[in-house]
Amino acid sequence: RKEVEQDPGPFNVPEGATVAFNCTYSNSASQSFFWYRQDCRKEPKLLMSVYSSGNEDGRFTAQLNRASQYISLLIRDSKLSDSATYLCVVTTGGSYIPTFGRGTSLIVHP
Amino acid sequence: EPEVTQTPSHQVTQMGQEVILRCVPISNHLYFYWYRQILGQKVEFLVSFYNNEISEKSEIFDDQFSVERPDGSNFTLKIRSTKLEDSAMYFCASSETGPATEAFFGQGTRLTVV
Numbered sequence: 519r520k521e522v523e524q525d526p527g528p529f530n531v532p533e534g535a536t537v538a539f540n541c542t543y544s545n546s547a548s549q550s551f552f553w554y555r556q557d558c559r560k561e562p563k564l565l566m567s568v569y570s571s572g573n574e575d576g577r578f579t580a581q582l583n584r585a586s587q588y589i590s591l592l593i594r595d596s597k598l599s600d601s602a603t604y605l606c607v608v609t610t611g612g613s614y615i616p617t618f619g620r621g622t623s624l625i626v627h628p
Numbered sequence: 629e630p631e632v633t634q635t636p637s638h639q640v641t642q643m644g645q646e647v648i649l650r651c652v653p654i655s656n657h658l659y660f661y662w663y664r665q666i667l668g669q670k671v672e673f674l675v676s677f678y679n680n681e682i683s684e685k686s687e688i689f690d691d692q693f694s695v696e697r698p699d700g701s702n703f704t705l706k707i708r709s710t711k712l713e714d715s716a717m718y719f720c721a722s723s724e725t726g727p728a729t730e731a732f733f734g735q736g737t738r739l740t741v742v
Contacts, residue, residue, distance in 0.1 A: 549728065550727075550728035552730075556671075559717075560735070560736075561719055561733035561734060561735050561736050562671060562719070562733050563733065564730045564731070564732075567730065605670075605671065609727050609728055614676075614683075614684060614726070614727035614728060615673050615676075615684050615686060615727070616661075616673055616727055616731070617673065618670050618671040618672070618673075619670065620669070620670040621670065
């Protein structure tokens, strides 16, 4: 089983839509969770950290479910500029090696 | 806004040659990282560096690779005897207080081994 798994998509949605991505992780000792955004051929940029209680930043909401070992990202009112690949990143206590998922591609169309 | 800078943006080298990729992390950051991303694949952790020594490294980071902080600002990745499969985008990143915190990435160096 892969350490961090994401549905590669692409998710093709119209402007204004709500879209959700999930990411599952295999190591129950994982401690820190992040969503990064990566535009084509660019560097990853942090979108948000994911906290146990869940957190929201404008149109973006992140949730963590430790029992089921997944994190989610919800994007409301999608914009054309949200088109990108969304990377799930997990670090595990002890080694603290960040493990990236392969990313989920989002395409927002007019 | 402070940023991580990497040079060169693109490096072409012949198989078997040595390359040095350079990075200037954000000045008050204490943790530095190298990642690679082969075209179409996921970002892979190579190594983290703290307090002038390697703190973690992945299986990819074998004897072919080395890192160095030669002065107070630069952080370098050396790849010896390059192979075709080393062709990838190499990202440097830094974070202020550790791997569990936000990492800022440089724009990457695209390495092409021919």
